Amino acid sequence: MDRSITVLFGSETGNAQDFAETLTRSLERLHFKVHLSSLDDYDLKNLLSVRLLIIFCSTTGQGEFPKNSRKFWKFMLKRKLPNDLLNHLYFTTFGLGDSSYPKFNWAVKKLHNRILQLGGVEFSKRAESDEQSSQGADGYYIEFQNLLLKNLNEKFPLPLGQTPVPDDVKLPPKFQISIDLKKPKRKTDTLIKEIALTRNDPNLRIGTVEKNIRITSDDHFQDVRHFSILDKTQQLNYQPGDTISLFPTNDPKEVDSLLEIQGWTEIADRRILIEEPYPLIDGSFIKTPTLRSLFTHHLDLRSIPRRSFFALLYHFASDEREREKLKEFSSYKDPEELYNYANRPRRSILETIQEFFSVKIPLEYILDLFPLIKPRLFSIASSPNSSKVELTIAVVQYKTMIRRIRKGLCTSWLKNLKEGDEIIFRIDRNNLKLPKPEVPIIMIAPGTGIAPMRSLIHQRVFDFNANKNQLYLFLGNRYHNKDFLYGEEWKELEKKERLTLFTAFSRENGGYVQDQLYLQSELITELLTHGNAVIYICGSSGKMPNQVRMTFETILEETKGLSKNQAKQYLLELEANNRYLQETW
Structure with a gap:
């Protein structure tokens, strides 16, 4: 069979x-x-x-x-x-x-x-x-x-005499990996940035960091960066709504810590050999990796460990109590066990390995055990430009319930990049169906959701010279003088009647973008009914998108006399006609 x-x-x-x-x-x-x-x-x-x-x-x-x-x-x-x-x-x-x-x-x-x-x-x-x-x-x-x-x-029952492989028996590794002992050690990988540029994926580009500046005040809790990349060797091709992929690397100190804990320091700078089939790495392998560079550029040490990670890791613990605990995390019997250990305090894979002292990982299993570093996607914040792309990036850093500081892998890497540094990147087309320049657009953008809006606004105003007052921006931040992202740009465009701006500073006068929407109910209804306006929402997922949608439903009920079901159906029809666009993350 x-x-x-x-x-x-x-x-x-x-x-x-x-x-x-x-x-x-x-x-x-x-x-x-x-x-x-x-x-x-x-x-x-x-x-x-x-x-x-x-x-x-x-x-x-x-x-x-x-x-x-x-x-x-x-x-x-x-x-x-x-x-x-x-x-x-x-x-x-x-x-x-x-x-x-x-x-x-x-x-x-x-x-x-x-x-x-x-x-x-x-x-x-x-x-x-x-x-x-x-x-x-x-x-x-x-x-x-x-x-x-x-x-x-x-x-499809098992053939007679055959029984399932018990959970306590580990399956053979999917990928064959070994250390090349015939060739001498490479110099310790100090040139991390240069090694990162050796990926051979034809879709990748090498750009130069033009700007990396903080655009929130120094005393604000969040560091938001305006980041721009130049590529004068090939013409860039992108539209508002498109994204860029960046390929971050692990902190060398964290890599060193793992190598030392696992007893791999002596072989860390020897070339590794990987036989086909290769793991599915987005952006391809760096050339001739060593164990150190494999962990630096390809294997994610900061991600929160998933259940599948523990399902393999527990096989490598020699202490019985540690083994049983790791096995519990891999089980679905009590999902809260894993959530309370890993997700709630945002523990990383490296911290997990550091805490379970008896774990010694066989080298041949590292590609089965460690997840791959995935490229991070960021919305483009600039009008289409043949040689430059701009981003708006919030640096991820916070303190957990166990009072440990967590830093995002990509944004902490990006924060330390300097002007003139070369980096690998890729433009990813989003195929967002944006309206023609003459069609009004209602933009709702809390926080860094402003990035694709800025791209759209700049294109309409500076490239298309679109009609006056066809852009309506509902912008949400905390403080006017701390995180009003690109505030001077919006004020200048408002003076020139190229943009209608509505702001909500939640820590000053209370209220959020949905509150500003409600205050402009008559305008919203007029734009949707007679102007064929498009709604475009960007920002964090969770409560915001639902609350904004509910606000639109309330506006339609009160200004057009629709029932709740009719208001919901009205928005569904807008979606079907690409007039209600939402991008949240």
Whole structure:
């Protein structure tokens, strides 16, 4: 009996990939032969022969697919595909979403329905998780996995005499890694910035830091940076709403700490050999990595450890009490255990390894255990420019409930970059469907959500010379004199009647952007009804997007006399016509 299963994932931040990898290990313990891949790295010809397919897919932005799944979805949309193309296929899907987004789990819904249209047969009930729920995605996943494994065991029972691999038996490593002892040690990797530039992905560019300046006051709790990169070697091509990917590195001191704890100092500067298949590294490997440079540039030490991390780590603890504790964190029996240890205090992977003294990680398992450093995406804050791109970046630094200071991997790296430093970057097209210059646009931008708005405003005012008073900006900050981001720019444009500005400084006069929206109810209704205006919302996910949406519903109810359901339907129609755009993170 063929016991092959294909597990595919579309993942933006790594959550969908982590669940896919967790399920893969469970399937391998049941002696299934699993092929794991991102959707876009999957050879589409194999769809004609694969029998069992499981897909994990998150949703980003306005119901969009993650970047590593858009090629796959484009293929699935081809009109010439026959309706019985996948009638040999048994499949199920798991969606990762956030109900604060209007198009909640939109991507996985579309993908699931399209596979059904092409003849695929659902063999186990699909599931959609909600990051905003009290149980998080984990609770949804374990129910999905339990039902899935039950259905698989019924349809594809183990051959007679074969038993599942016990959880206490570790599976062999997926990646073959070894130390090259034939060649001499490289010099200790002191040239970290230069090594980072050796990636050979043709989509990457090498730019020069032009500016890296703080734009919040020195006494403000948050350091927000205006950051610009020059690239005069190739013409840049981007539009408002597009993003840039940056490739951060770990702090050398933290890398040294890990190498010392694990007893790898003597081999840290020897070249490592990795056999195919390679791990799926976005941006490709740096050239000829050593153990030190692999940890510096590719393996994430600051990320919060996931359940799959503990499921492998506990095998490497020699102390029985530590082993049992690590095993508890890998279990779904009490999800609060892991949450209270890792997520609530925001513990990092490095701190976890430091706290469990008996853990000694075999070198051949490091690519299975440590997550890869993913590129960080930032909204572009400049009008399209052929040689320069500007960003607005909040440096992540805070104190946890256990009074430890946490720093974001990318923003702490970026903060220390100096003018003239060279860095790797990539422009990522967002394909945001923005209106024509003559169409009014209502922009809601708390905090660093201002970045894509600034790009749009600059393009309309300076490039398109758009009509006066077609731009309405609702800007939310804490203090007028501390974090009014690009405030002088907005005041100048307001004087010239190129922008209508509404501000909410929450720590001075109270109120938030939604309060300013409500105060302008008549204007909002006029713009939406007679001006065909577009609503564009950017900023942190969570309460803000829902509260802004509820405010728009209230405005429509009070000014147009709509019922609550009619107001909701009105906004849904705006979304369908690309007149209600939301990007939150």
